[in-house]
Amino acid sequence: MAGTIQRDVTAGLDIGTSGIAVAVLNRGCGPKPEPLGYGFCPSMGVEKGRVIDPEDTATAVKKAVNDARVAAGVPFSSVYVNVDGPDIxxxxxxxxxxxxxxxxxxxxxxxxxxxxxxxxxxxxxxxxxxxxxxxxxxxxxxxxxxxxxxxxxxxxxxxxxxIPSKQMDQICQCLRNVDLQVNQTAVGPLAAAQAVLSGVERQLGVICVDIGAGLTKTVFINHDMLYHLSIFPVGAGHITADLAVGLHTSLEAAEKVKMEYGLGVINGHVQVPNLSGAGYNTVPGELVHKIIRSRIEEILDFVKQFIEKLKLEASLPGGIVLTGGGARLVGLPELAQDYWMIPVRRGYNMLLGEDVSDNENAYRYTTAVGLALGGTGQRQVTCGVRRIVExxxxxxxxxxxx
Missing domain, CATH: 3.30.1490.110 (Dna Ligase; domain 1)
Incomplete structure (x- = not known):
């Protein structure tokens, strides 16, 4: 039985700005792949989707992969891996x-x-x-x-x-450092779309916006084909950094404030621990709201420009689907819908559904699941090939x- 599972296993590896995520699926259990296990480790050596230190990144990848192997109960040595960055x-x-x-x-x-x-x-x-x-x-x-x-x-x-070959080389070096083979590379936003979009949406026309920690990635898919893709080097992590600077507090405290209040109106004041760790800073709720909304509007404007470039002659039946860690921000779908004048919904990992209350970190694995899902049915034949001057x-x- 173990041999059968091992032959049918596919693993997706998402090298993200904030974390390394691994999803392992069993594709031989019926019409719908079965999740076998997940692994996660905070990123090291990754900046805005780019691997800048293969050795540090390899350390994080190794931990996430080992955790996924233990959780899945099956070994694997090859992965489907994402490649991201504004240079794509x-x-x-x-x-x-x-x-x-x-x-x-x-x-x-x-x-x-x-x-x-x-x-x-x-x-x-x-x-x-x-x-x-x-x-x-x-x-x-x-x-x-x-x-x-x-x-x-x-x-x-x-x-x-x-993508520039130097960036691909960094990813290859990282994976060689942990003895992983690459089945297929894929662009991150397409992998995320694979995990959250229905077949009907992909046929009718839909925009998928993946708001990660360091990047906002947008794709327009129609008739199940990629029509346009754009990656913007700002994400939800920049909101956290803005709050940390503006409120004179730690990144951990700023992240907590961001997720607790989101885009809601904040009456009164908010208390946050100061950087020394002794005592608290009391700041107006209005300031917190202004900092969060200012950065979100920058992201919304980027997507609006993306939409305008499409020059859509008709409505967008599939609407816009938000995914990624930034999509969890309270009030974001409502504000985005008013901003873009197009129906907006949050996208959820199709293997888990919308009820992820028992795993609030499920969003971390969306792209990894999409990569593994691509491996269960898609067989692209060219990846990682390089054009050189000669x-x-x-x-x-x-x-x-x-």
């Missing part, structure tokens, strides 16, 4: 190649075309995180399953999501192809 770019393009006469299209032909696509479109010293919106064409006609077909010309259109693709990344 998305580029759309298409390529074609001739097919030899009477040749049947094989899987390696599809891999080769995707590698050629990445080499053609990717700037120097950038690495592919993920290919999405993949469509194959034979003799100009869209074909869902080209493998085994015949024709004269094989075409591909796709969107490549890429041309071509670095061979060591080709082992990541599935």
């Amino acid at each position: 770019v998305a580029r759309n393009d298409s390529v074609k190649q001739a097919i030899a006469r009477r040749q049947v299209i094989e899987r390696h032909d599809l891999h080769k075309l995707q590698l050629h696509f990445c080499e053609t479109i990717l700037p120097a010293n950038w690495s592919v995180v993920q290919l999405v919106n993949i469509k194959f064409y034979i003799d100009g006609k869209h074909v869902t399953r080209p493998q085994g077909c015949r024709g004269r010309e094989l075409g591909l259109s796709a969107t490549v999501l890429a 041309g071509g693709l670095v061979g060591r990344f080709k082992s990541w192809l599935r």
